Amino acid sequence: MDKSLLVRNKSLTIFLVARIFFTLAFNMQGTMVAWMVYQISHSPIDLGLIGLAEIIPFVAILLFGGAWSDKYNRKRLMIYSVFAYFLVSLCLLILAFEVQNGHAIELYPVYSLIFITGLARGILSPSQNALMGQMVASNDLNKASVFNSMVFQIGSVGGPAIGGICYAYFGVGNSFFAVTILLGLALLILMGLPVFPNPENKNVTETIFQRISVGIQFVRNHKVLLPGMVMDMVAVLFGGAVAVLPLFADQILHTGPEGLGWLRAAPAIGSLLIASVLVRFPLGKNAGKWLLICVFCFGICNFIFAISTSFWISFSMLLIGGGFDNVSAIIRMTLVQIYTPDEMKGRVSAVNSIFIGSSNELGAFESGVAARLLGLVPSVVFGAIVTFATVGFTAWNAPKLRNLDLSNPRK
Numbered sequence: 394m395d396k397s398l399l400v401r402n403k404s405l406t407i408f409l410v411a412r413i414f415f416t417l418a419f420n421m422q423g424t425m426v427a428w429m430v431y432q433i434s435h436s437p438i439d440l441g442l443i444g445l446a447e448i449i450p451f452v453a454i455l456l457f458g459g460a461w462s463d464k465y466n467r468k469r470l471m472i473y474s475v476f477a478y479f480l481v482s483l484c485l486l487i488l489a490f491e492v493q494n495g496h497a498i499e500l501y502p503v504y505s506l507i508f509i510t511g512l513a514r515g516i517l518s519p520s521q522n523a524l525m526g527q528m529v530a531s532n533d534l535n536k537a538s539v540f541n542s543m544v545f546q547i548g549s550v551g552g553p554a555i556g557g558i559c560y561a562y563f564g565v566g567n568s569f570f571a572v573t574i575l576l577g578l579a580l581l582i583l584m585g586l587p588v589f590p591n592p593e594n595k596n597v598t599e600t601i602f603q604r605i606s607v608g609i610q611f612v613r614n615h616k617v618l619l620p621g622m623v624m625d626m627v628a629v630l631f632g633g634a635v636a637v638l639p640l641f642a643d644q645i646l647h648t649g650p651e652g653l654g655w656l657r658a659a660p661a662i663g664s665l666l667i668a669s670v671l672v673r674f675p676l677g678k679n680a681g682k683w684l685l686i687c688v689f690c691f692g693i694c695n696f697i698f699a700i701s702t703s704f705w706i707s708f709s710m711l712l713i714g715g716g717f718d719n720v721s722a723i724i725r726m727t728l729v730q731i732y733t734p735d736e737m738k739g740r741v742s743a744v745n746s747i748f749i750g751s752s753n754e755l756g757a758f759e760s761g762v763a764a765r766l767l768g769l770v771p772s773v774v775f776g777a778i779v780t781f782a783t784v785g786f787t788a789w790n791a792p793k794l795r796n797l798d799l800s801n802p803r804k
Contacts, residue, residue, distance in 0.1 A: 402528065420657070425565060437640055447510060450511035454511075457601065458470075489565040536675075628691060637764050680797045698773065699771075
């Protein structure tokens, strides 16, 4: 592992440490909200509505968040966004103690609070992606993207596992208290990050809608970024099973919140392992071909997970699938940073997040609806088949992506 980058770049180190605390809190909260909602209603539709409650405001504000992050100070936008998450966690803490004390609660306050986090995430996502690219030299972008992925996965591994364990042994109220503490720490660390002035934009008279249009057109006309984003979007939208994991944990694998925590952590563990490998052996000349192979293998893992009745086989498939999925994520992050000018990184990151980030929540809603209409296992099998078809179409229709060379990405 090249530790010299983190030693040389103190700003990047502060940024990544804040990301660890925030991602831990974010994933703990996701696991605990899902299990709390499932215990209240036992409905796959209600689980899917968690994702829908976040995705609507996220998509609605995301392009504006990208334009704002290219105009206003990115550090301040990050701080405001994390502070909003902190306030939401305090409200969820109150509801959680009501549940812990045996009082019945309605689900609409939970969905309303998740709606607010969607707004905050729509500003946070492009701001942090643009700021990371701004604080790292161009020759370090590939390795910085891998470090960023590793840090995100550390939080993603620890968050669901800790959230499930805390829920099982300390109660839902005490668990949400821990989330609030972690978000407070992330906020304090971000305040110590140096202020980076935004790159100069020559078109200062552009309206916000004109700025958004420029970012969309940049991605639309790109022969590598666009097909890569579309393929990942479809694979995540139809191929994932995270939203219905509480049902698999309860009905198929017969485990409780602790087992659910480990199942939710499994993809992140696999992602972290593959990121550790890519730090030492980065993808080069055949990156495009490996990208297609890994997305196809991601579909195979989901297929086996769907038909498994063994906890350890299911856990293993989620872990391996997470590793394959992270290959495409790292390649995509690297390409967005390499190909996008600094003054446009917020807008292009926002477009990327619409393709990829939004597909997680839309995928959660799709999974809940598909499980209700097709049945739990057939819905995940169907998603795997869609993934196979998407990879085949992309391999045929996007030769520049298929022949992508990360050793010389601009070629």
